[in-house]
Amino acid sequence: MFAKRDEKNRPRRTLGTAIKVTAATAAMVGASLFATAAPASATEGSCKGPFWGWFQQNVCLVADMGGKNVAARSQWVGRVEGNQGSYADPNVKMEIWGDGFYYANKGVVAVNVNKWVRDGTNICAAETEPSGWRQITCIAIHVP
Structure with a gap:
């Protein structure tokens, strides 16, 4: 029972x-x-140069990186700046770009991107001399 x-x-x-x-x-x-x-912001940077034949001529990229969203596999990017380091020529074209953004200016490019960027992408800066010489540096986005 x-x-x-x-x-x-x-x-x-x-x-x-x-x-x-x-x-x-x-x-x-x-x-x-x-x-x-989002943990406290961390500033990451990347410079290339100086290049042979051009004293202190280089390209630098600085980005304020915020928190990582592991579920969405993305990272917050705040302010991004592309500059020429210690060599500052206001006639040089500077560009910065990444996942869904692109900005260009002469001299220095500094922008508050304020967006999530995807894992596996890059944030890059390029300097293009009036002669056509182009130099590029990047920061890789990695979200574990």
Whole structure:
């Protein structure tokens, strides 16, 4: 014969299960928020040069990088600047670009990009001399 269920214990099991499910859900949400929370910004940079024949002629890229969103495989990028380092010629074309943005100017390019960029892409800066000589440097975006 089948044993009868004890009705006194039924609400306790349901409540216990509800508590476990709620706790597990809270843990997943908390872990998700932790994974996407932006740590303090870090500035990353990359320079190429000086190049042979041109004293202190180089191209530099500086980017303020924010948090990484592991779930979306992307990283926050704030301010990006492309410059010529210690050699500053206002006639030189400077460009910066990355995942979904492109800016150009003469001398220095500094822009608040303020967007998420995808893993596996790059942020780059290029300097193009009036003679046509072009130099490029990049920072790789990597989200584990």
